[in-house]
Amino acid sequence: MRDFTVVPIKGHHVIKRGVSSHVIALVSQYLGLSRGALADLMGLDRGTATRLSSEGKNLPPHAADSLLRLLEIHDMAADVFDTPAGTATWLRTPHPLLENERPLDAAKTSYGAQAVKNVLMSAKYGGAV
Template sequence: MTTVSPERISAVMALQPVAQSFAELEDRVRKGLPKAALQASVTHVARTPDEKRGLLFRIVPEATFKRRRDRLSPDESEKTERLARVFATALYVWDDEVDARDFLNTPHPLLEGRRPLDVAMTELGARRVEELLAKLFYGLPA
């Protein structure tokens, strides 16, 4: 599957201006994304206010999030970009935000019965979810 574009990933994070290349997106992640990028990503992925709150504070602890002025740390920014990338990939495959959100929040047998969202909390897990999405997109056996 073609890699989801940096423009699509930027759109999930509501970044302005939109990143035009992976190099630009990487630079912004390294320097620290705005807190709003995490909030926008979480809004796309979570279904309820409680899920949004839980996911946000899973990526950045509540006290830390409240202390942050404008920017996330590079580590928090990487987690935010990963969340946005996985959602953008699911959206590309399902072509519907509700279906993409449901996929990420529903346990999947090919992920040991875990939710793709939970698996994607690590980089290797995100790769597994992206690989599963590619197989679904192309109709390949899993």
């Protein structure tokens, strides 16, 4: 079992220090998303993400926050579902408890991410999903 209670505290410190734009390639691979799709989920257009990465600059705080939020959601889903394929499918499938929005899209905002976390916790502990 993973401990997600430390994510907000550690995430805050990581964002304050700065997150290199070079992680976009690594995280897109980890999440199984194209770089453009990841940039969109982070609130960046593809050109800006490419420019930041080629210049070796840090992500803007809002994009770094979104990136960490996506990683947290992904890892929570991986803790609930048995396989990487099951995790990926769940994250990319519209869900009725998220107003038929895909969990990845809902997680673009902090409120949407909280709704996704609530659904995942219900699924993990036997609630209605």
